[in-house]
Amino acid sequence: MPAQDTLQPVLDAAEVNELMNTAYPQLNGGEPLYVTTEVFPGGCTVRLNADERHLRPGNTVSGPSLFTLADIGGYACVLSHAGPDALSVTVNLNINFMRKAEAGPVDCHCRILKLGRSLMVFDADLVAGPDRHTVAHATGTYSIPPKPRNKG
Template sequence: MDARSGGRTFQPVMNAEEVNSYLREVFPQACSGEVPDYRALSISPGRCTVRLEAGYQHLRPGDTVSGPSLFALADIGGYVCALSHIGRRALTVTTNLSINFMRKAGAGTVDGRCRILKLGRRLMVFEAELIAGDSEDIVAHATGTYSIPPAD
């Protein structure tokens, strides 16, 4: 099924490999290294999947992935959705992000399945379901808005 907003179909302009390369360039703090902590796995019309490789640095007591690490995954998911559909505009920024933590996420992979709800000239609204490990249980749900700078 195509993702649509107001009768318009969302079409990506960058694939996951291109987005990851761009993220290493403009956001190396989160997306560098041979296997970065955060990275895009897939891009499709109106959607993206991002992954956190949650290791020791992402854990709080109880071997639970910390809230800030999950929040960052949701935020990076929104950024990947935006960039993959509007192109290389590094100054696209978060204007709002709200997250609900639903259950524990242990160390390992956490995937963010993100979906664009609205994509306009100035704003993009998205949601993200965060899934830990092989389970299909949602560990957190987020909604957010990104401000899109004018095209160069």
């Protein structure tokens, strides 16, 4: 995914992970399940280390687990590019499932399409398996809380 030089991150992957673990500890429960692996200008990559708890019958990573991965990818993008305000929230998320994903790493490559003062729009390509095929594609919007006004 090409970098967008006009969108510079303000947090790196380690800082995003630390913020998520502090603000949203129930996501991983102390385990590295959903992890930001890379932050770059205009996007990020988030990984789900899918194990048996993420599987539905047929040894397939469940739709809710993949949906969560796409949502966490958007959250990592907004945190890393708009700033460390944990109160950013999902406004919309659409996902299309393409093919089966089995247990193991599933990577979500996110790209910011528009970053404004109050909204961020992104898309996500979720890839898995030895051939790294697309298993799902998502688009979403995050609301960015207003910055506090300086009184004076």
